[in-house]
Amino acid sequence: MSSSGEWPLWEVFVRSRRGLSHTHAGSIHAADATMALRNARDVYTRRGEGSSIWVVPASAITASSPDEKDPFFDPAADKVYRHPTFYDIPDEVRNL
Amino acid sequence: MDPTEALEEHFRRTVEGEQRIEPRDWMPDAYRATLVRQIAQHAHSEIIGMQPEGNWITRAPSLRRKAILMAKVQDEAGHGLYLYAAAETLGTSRDQLLDLLHRGRQKYSSIFNYPTLTWADVGAIGWLVDGAAITNQIPLCRCSYGPYARAMTRICKEESFHQRQGFELLHTLSHGTAAQLAMAQDAVNRWWWPSLMMFGPPDAESAHGARSAAWRIKRHSNDELRQRFVDMTVPQSEVLGVSLPDPELRWNAERGHYDFGALDWEEFRAVVRGDGPCNRQRLAHRVAAHEEGAWVREAALAYAEKRRREPAA
Numbered sequence: 001m002s003s004s005g006e007w008p009l010w011e012v013f014v015r016s017r018r019g020l021s022h023t024h025a026g027s028i029h030a031a032d033a034t035m036a037l038r039n040a041r042d043v044y045t046r047r048g049e050g051s052s053i054w055v056v057p058a059s060a061i062t063a064s065s066p067d068e069k070d071p072f073f074d075p076a077a078d079k080v081y082r083h084p085t086f087y088d089i090p091d092e093v094r095n096l
Numbered sequence: 097m098d099p100t101e102a103l104e105e106h107f108r109r110t111v112e113g114e115q116r117i118e119p120r121d122w123m124p125d126a127y128r129a130t131l132v133r134q135i136a137q138h139a140h141s142e143i144i145g146m147q148p149e150g151n152w153i154t155r156a157p158s159l160r161r162k163a164i165l166m167a168k169v170q171d172e173a174g175h176g177l178y179l180y181a182a183a184e185t186l187g188t189s190r191d192q193l194l195d196l197l198h199r200g201r202q203k204y205s206s207i208f209n210y211p212t213l214t215w216a217d218v219g220a221i222g223w224l225v226d227g228a229a230i231t232n233q234i235p236l237c238r239c240s241y242g243p244y245a246r247a248m249t250r251i252c253k254e255e256s257f258h259q260r261q262g263f264e265l266l267h268t269l270s271h272g273t274a275a276q277l278a279m280a281q282d283a284v285n286r287w288w289w290p291s292l293m294m295f296g297p298p299d300a301e302s303a304h305g306a307r308s309a310a311w312r313i314k315r316h317s318n319d320e321l322r323q324r325f326v327d328m329t330v331p332q333s334e335v336l337g338v339s340l341p342d343p344e345l346r347w348n349a350e351r352g353h354y355d356f357g358a359l360d361w362e363e364f365r366a367v368v369r370g371d372g373p374c375n376r377q378r379l380a381h382r383v384a385a386h387e388e389g390a391w392v393r394e395a396a397l398a399y400a401e402k403r404r405r406e407p408a409a
């Protein structure tokens with residue numbers, strides 16, 4: 001089969017148990033969404049690792065550049081006042 | 097500093113700082129090529145490795161053993177899929193990798209070119225071959241390339257059942273009738289040396305060792321890992337009550353390790369070259385499975401396409 005006939009790529013996200021968010025597990029190939037879910041179940045949850053699965057066409061994901069030096073994340077770098085440790089509170093104050 | 101130098105410097109510092117490289121990061125071309133080759137070879141080994149054991153599924157001696165063996169072979173398929181997915185993050189397609197395997201342009205582990213002659217071979221493979229694979233794979237969980245390291249973590253978790261079921265199988269045989277013990281011993285005799293060869297050529301002849309170490313892809317040398325495996329396995333063989341086929345094998349108190357005899361590297365090179373007992377059979381079987389499955393892949397795509405055009409009422 002030529003590479004143009006390759007099944008599309010899907011990214012797989014698994015919720016391991018109730019109360020946790022879905023986490024990226026890996027990817028699989030499948031012809032459609034139903035098959036993608038079944039393949040994801042067989043590949044990534046053979047030992048009860050999941051209580052819920054999302055599959056997303058890999059082509060539908062828009063990603064930022066992963067390089068942490070990327071200026072994309074600069075706006076967060078100089079706003080120390082977003083962290084609780086930025087504030088001076090008298091020592092005797094409790095529960096704050 | 098020119099831009100490439102700055103990128104190289106950033107890459108080097110990331111790797112040396114024990115940070116992971118992720119798919120969209122800049123990386124040297126040679127790092128990418130090395131990883132594709134290594135991960136693909138690893139993935140191919142997982143799926144070709146289904147054949148020697150798959151050979152015994154229909155003849156497993158009990159329903160319990162049959163269910164275990166099916167689960168193990170299915171796991172190996174899963175391992176292949178995790179690894180192909182990791183290789184694809186480096187910009188190659190699954191079809192390309194399979195095509196390279198089918199044309200003999202990429203290798204798989206030589207161990208799978210040996211035949212499984214008796215039921216005891218299933219035990220010897222689990223104990224020795226999976227055992228050697230685990231020894232090789234545990235350090236790869238900390239490999240510098242994120243997707244490979246994550247795939248390896250998942251694989252290592254699953255491998256421990258593979259080794260234990262093999263040990264249990266052999267233990268049952270070696271504590272059974274005299275004929276069963278002889279069968280277990282024969283399997284161990286045949287699989288011992290090829291298992292030691294799974295760690296690759298001696299360090300002095302290993303082609304890319306130093307560079308892979310600098311890139312934090314490989315963390316221990318072939319000889320180091322081989323020694324580690326021998327040291328772990330000899331005491332296990334005593335519990336099994338089988339001997340290992342090496343007259344030079346003995347504890348060396350001074351080194352704190354077992355000494356062992358020289359490996360037959362001529363045999364190793366012959367099997368890598370394609371002249372092992374089952375090379376042609378393994379590849380022919382793989383290619384046939386792929387070609388005979390083509391209509392299924394095409395039909396599934398055609399069905400998905402049809403559904404897209406006319407959604408169900």
Ligand SMILES: [Fe+2]
Nearest residue numbers: 142171172175
């Ligand atoms: Fe495996």
Ligand SMILES: [Fe+2]
Nearest residue numbers: 172226255258
């Ligand atoms: Fe395994």
